[in-house]
Amino acid sequence: MPKHKICTKCGTVNSLIKNGRDINKKQRYKCKSCLKTFILDESTTSYLHHSDYLYKRFIGFMIDDVTLEVIARNLNINIKTALYYRYLIFESLRAYQDEVFLDGTILVDETFVELVIKNTSCIELTTKE
Numbered sequence: 001m002p003k004h005k006i007c008t009k010c011g012t013v014n015s016l017i018k019n020g021r022d023i024n025k026k027q028r029y030k031c032k033s034c035l036k037t038f039i040l041d042e043s044t045t046s047y048l049h050h051s052d053y054l055y056k057r058f059i060g061f062m063i064d065d066v067t068l069e070v071i072a073r074n075l076n077i078n079i080k081t082a083l084y085y086r087y088l089i090f091e092s093l094r095a096y097q098d099e100v101f102l103d104g105t106i107l108v109d110e111t112f113v114e115l116v117i118k119n120t121s122c123i124e125l126t127t128k129e
Contacts, residue, residue, distance in 0.1 A: 007031040012078040056086050
């Protein structure tokens with residue numbers, strides 16, 4: 001089974017099942033979500049470019065404060081894939097955030113993002129009224 005288990009056609013995570021072999025004895029996979037069959041070729045870079053494009057669009061939607069449901073619909077990906085992309089983005093920013101030090105005059109807007117950490121309850125943020 002492939003390491004990342006991501007459909008190269010629709011981007012759904014953990015939806016691949018083995019579906020026989022081709023004439024060259026390479027493993028074929030079928031996506032349970034989009035029902036497309038394909039052979040994973042680790043040497044091709046077209047999938048990486050497609051995935052990179054999706055990540056850039058996904059980040060753009062996140063900056064514009066678009067909901068995950070709308071992002072998934074616009075990018076034609078499964079909601080679970082959207083959740084996975086968001087997780088990857090926040091995890092990559094976690095290490096970067098530790099190295100950032102603010103200096104000088106800092107202006108802060110009254111925007112709050114709900115923080116959900118696995119195995120804990122949601123942290124509720126309240127604003128001063």
